[in-house]
Amino acid sequence: xxxxxxxxxxxxxxxxxxxxxxxxxxxxxxxxxxxxxxxxxxxxxxxxxxxxxxxxxxxxxxxxxxxxxxxxxxxxxxxxxxxxxxxxxxxxxxxxxxxxxxxxxxxxxxxxxxxxxxxxxxxxxxxxxxxxxxxxxxxxxxxxxxxxxxxxxxxxxxxxxxxxxxxxxxxxxxxxxx
Amino acid sequence: xxxxxxxxxxxxxxxxxxxxxxxxxxxxxxxxxxxxxxxxxxxxxxxxxxxxxxxxxxxxxxxxxxxxxxxxxxxxxxxxxxxxxxxxxxxxxxxxxxxxxxxxxxxxxxxxxxxxxxxxxxxxxxxxxxxxxxxxxxxxxxxxxxxxxxxxxxxxxxxxxxxxxxxxxxxxxxxxxxxxxxxxxxxxxxxxxxxxxxxxxxxxxxxxxxxxxxxxxxxxxxxxxxxxxxxxxxxxxxxxxxxxxxxxxxxxxxxxxxxxxxxxxxxxxxxxxxxxxxxxxxxxxxxxxxxxxxx
Numbered sequence: 001x002x003x004x005x006x007x008x009x010x011x012x013x014x015x016x017x018x019x020x021x022x023x024x025x026x027x028x029x030x031x032x033x034x035x036x037x038x039x040x041x042x043x044x045x046x047x048x049x050x051x052x053x054x055x056x057x058x059x060x061x062x063x064x065x066x067x068x069x070x071x072x073x074x075x076x077x078x079x080x081x082x083x084x085x086x087x088x089x090x091x092x093x094x095x096x097x098x099x100x101x102x103x104x105x106x107x108x109x110x111x112x113x114x115x116x117x118x119x120x121x122x123x124x125x126x127x128x129x130x131x132x133x134x135x136x137x138x139x140x141x142x143x144x145x146x147x148x149x150x151x152x153x154x155x156x157x158x159x160x161x162x163x164x165x166x167x168x169x170x171x172x173x174x175x176x177x178x
Numbered sequence: 179x180x181x182x183x184x185x186x187x188x189x190x191x192x193x194x195x196x197x198x199x200x201x202x203x204x205x206x207x208x209x210x211x212x213x214x215x216x217x218x219x220x221x222x223x224x225x226x227x228x229x230x231x232x233x234x235x236x237x238x239x240x241x242x243x244x245x246x247x248x249x250x251x252x253x254x255x256x257x258x259x260x261x262x263x264x265x266x267x268x269x270x271x272x273x274x275x276x277x278x279x280x281x282x283x284x285x286x287x288x289x290x291x292x293x294x295x296x297x298x299x300x301x302x303x304x305x306x307x308x309x310x311x312x313x314x315x316x317x318x319x320x321x322x323x324x325x326x327x328x329x330x331x332x333x334x335x336x337x338x339x340x341x342x343x344x345x346x347x348x349x350x351x352x353x354x355x356x357x358x359x360x361x362x363x364x365x366x367x368x369x370x371x372x373x374x375x376x377x378x379x380x381x382x383x384x385x386x387x388x389x390x391x392x393x394x395x396x397x398x399x400x401x402x403x404x405x406x407x408x409x410x411x412x413x414x415x416x417x418x419x420x421x422x423x424x425x426x427x428x429x430x431x432x433x434x435x436x437x438x439x440x441x442x443x444x445x446x447x448x449x450x451x452x453x454x455x456x457x458x459x460x461x462x463x464x465x466x467x468x469x470x471x472x473x
Binding site for chain 1: 191193194196197198200204207219222223225230231232233234235237241286287337340343350374375378384385388391392457
């Protein structure tokens with residue numbers, strides 16, 4: 001007799017949070033989640049979905065509508081949106097798909113889910129004012145090419161803005177890596 | 179056409195260009211000089227905020243608004259070379275001008291650093307400056323050696339066009355402004371499949387494979403159309419197609435060797451600027467080896 005997978009017989013309850021979609025819709029950029037009718041124009045227009053087996057914007061929006069909070073926010077595929085806004089432009093319902101996905105990522109970060117690449121980026125911006133660490137070699141190259149020197153960013157301003165927008169927490173704590 | 183004497187901009191460099199794409203800056207400054215554009219250096223600017231949007235939308239707004247305030251203080255419009263910076267600064271500028279609630283919230287953040295968004299500046303990408311402010315007549319005026327037999331393809335990039343409701347520039351499904359600017363150099367700009375498809379640069383920190391697949395597909399379409407080079411107007415797109423091209427060729431086992439030029443380099447070559455003034459040696463895919471194409 002074929003060995004049966006015992007885990008298949010365990011019924012796992014799905015946690016549904018009926019308030020979740022309202023939380024998303026109250027967030028700046030999340031409002032249009034409401035009007036998604038699941039046609040799939042977003043996924044079929046998505047350049048990333050063409051080459052990814054896990055990233056499906058339509059599916060993520062459906063999970064958000066259903067209130068599957070944990071499943072959405074801990075989903076690694078959430079971070080594969082390239083923010084090209086093709087989905088937003090083509091949606092027949094006027095759903096700002098890319099902004100809803102950005103809202104979900106912001107919420108994931110607040111729950112402690114943040115990929116390492118983004119945590120490092122957060123620190124770099126606070127340490128340098130730029131999104132990348134620009135090396136001494138590149139600064140020297142600027143001189144060789146006759147380019148003006150790069151102005152120093154105002155790091156005190158960066159720190160104050162990070163504090164008041166609650167961004168600082170992310171850069172310091174980083175949350176648990178998703 | 180605006181009076182060239184009035185064409186002054188606060189030059190917003192962004193992060194990607196000083197990090198890795200100096201060739202774009204060098205060539206843009208060169209054509210700005212040829213066209214009589216005055217670029218004022220921007221002191222104490224910071225990241226436009228775009229890369230932080232997925233982490234914290236409010237910090238993105240605050241960083242972007244701080245840059246806009248610097249421009250307001252100088253009384254100058256911003257010009258950028260990067261689609262991401264242009265898209266973000268334009269979007270935030272517009273949102274804060276129109277949405278009173280968002281403006282009050284962001285001004286609350288800016289108060290901490292002694293700034294206030296007033297809504298008195300404009301943001302333009304280099305391409306918008308060339309198309310709208312400089313105009314074709316003046317650009318034709320600097321083209322001394324128009325290309326005779328050059329066939330190219332253009333990659334527009336996403337953030338200058340989309341979300342189209344907010345960007346309000348060109349046609350996002352069939353953009354023509356860059357094609358017309360390329361036409362002014364004498365080069366033929368060919369149509370190809372999926373012209374507006376994203377380069378995928380923004381997901382490279384999470385998944386390095388997908389952008390390589392997107393690069394391969396783009397270069398296949400460009401080659402199939404018969405183009406000899408790809409023209410870009412965004413440093414991130416350029417990095418993806420040029421810097422990553424050899425890596426993609428090794429990883430996916432298909433050779434392209436397609437030169438990728440910034441639009442200002444193409445225009446400068448047509449304006450008979452010496453090839454050694456355009457930082458072409460900074461590119462990964464050797465352009466100088468194929469320079470006869472551009473003469």
